[in-house]
Amino acid sequence: MRFDVTILGSNSAIPALQRNPTCQLVNVSDQYYLLDCGEGAQVQMRKYGVKFQRISCIFVSHLHGDHYFGLIGLLNTMHLLGRKKEISIFSPPGLQEIIELQLRSAHGSLRFEINFHTIELDELHQIHEDKYIKVHAVPVQHKITTFGYVIEEKPKVGNIKKGFIEKYKPSVESILKIKDGFDFYDTSGTLVPRMQIIAEPTPIRKYAFITDTKPSASYFEAIRNVNLLYHEATFTQENKKRATETKHSTAQQAAEVALKVGAKKLIIGHFSSRYTHLGPILEEAKKYFENTELAEEGRVFKVE
């Protein structure tokens, strides 16, 4: 099953000419989910060929502008291009009021429904489930209420073992019943337990999106052993003081988090505009966690 993340923007508050503010597209089995939506996100999606009408859910980490100023424009364009399918938006309190005020000011209503989900609970909890994924919100530690999101695929039923099919030649109907959870009885009425028929399902993959935050043990448990971890790394250690003051992380700190929680792979992003070249940020992280990559725009990371 496809499960990957496309980086559409990864700069921090001040957009640089070639670096847009935070936005990521998560693709699970060709279902589209958006993580944050900084200014210019819709143009980035055009640039990278993302069919944005397919997006069903948008998860906003917090209400600093570099994480949501592109949302109203995206919704507007979805409307103008004829969208009718509802969309769900998850965020800390306040976003619904902002979006609705702007829609009212234009004296127009959208052709599609927005389901606003305001996240108020200050602890790890599930906020969304559909056919493909479950999503948990986890509070992180920033200057204003901010949530990280953990996206995990739903467990899939394992395949029917080849040996069973060869031996019993079951009907299609029987196979569907087995997949649905029933045991199997052969022509003589003998039970063949389902557990002997079905192969082990592939392990569940998880992607964690953690921005903006200072490193904090409060969210470590929620992201333990994730296959892919995006963690903000606004600064290098040289600016650690600034990171502490602004409740952001350094590249070293992001790498240390990845190491502590046993992430398989780390992507770092949310780079301060002061860094023209990102090489030193990557080098710093790799010293502590070798399997680190930069969240550069247009890159696609598989969750595996």
Next chain:
Amino acid sequence: MRFDVTILGSNSAIPALQRNPTCQLVNVSDQYYLLDCGEGAQVQMRKYGVKFQRISCIFVSHLHGDHYFGLIGLLNTMHLLGRKKEISIFSPPGLQEIIELQLRSAHGSLRFEINFHTIELDELHQIHEDKYIKVHAVPVQHKITTFGYVIEEKPKVGNIKKGFIEKYKPSVESILKIKDGFDFYDTSGTLVPRMQIIAEPTPIRKYAFITDTKPSASYFEAIRNVNLLYHEATFTQENKKRATETKHSTAQQAAEVALKVGAKKLIIGHFSSRYTHLGPILEEAKKYFENTELAEEGRVFKVE
């Protein structure tokens, strides 16, 4: 005196990959004024080397997103880059509430003052005057309350005639007094009237920014004989029905307005995303008003 207009965006509601929504920078004697501020305006300013901290006034035509969704991001960046100088924002009712709500949601306050000027008067009237310009707002005819803006330079005192200086060899002090409005007395006490000393001032130049609107006589008088007219031309005549329904103008209609009001030069913009190539829009306008140009991003038009 420098007086020109830089096009930073000129597309209509749906941004195209290479065409941003409406935004223009007006430079009068190196004083910066912004007209509309569509999403991505701040990045466009970086692209074209506009020092946006110099902007003193922002004039917003109306509250459709393609004319103001970039404003909050621009203000945010001005703040993050240390701006302390106040800024004035002129718009129809509603913008102040939107901006203030978004600022509150980020739990921060700006380091600089915003002076909101809400335009409520539904007739041509002066809304701003400083050392360099006067600005009038004029209601135009769109789906929601929308204003056009007419920017005129302030009359300058003409130069002291060369013949006078050669004949009387006045002191610097006398020259300043003449410039300030006083007459001159020669060494024998004889009056030389100021009118004989000062050359005719250069004629006042005007730039009119008219978007979004259907063509309407209601604003013709306000823009009569302007040196440079920007008029929206969302469609070609082929889509005239759509233009009428949506209260926009066609290229032919924009050209006819320019002709009727005696504009010296016309710029057309606010192009629908359906037009990949703008040649046909320009051709259509030029048939009716030869001195027409396309509002292409990065182009600078002198007001002369």
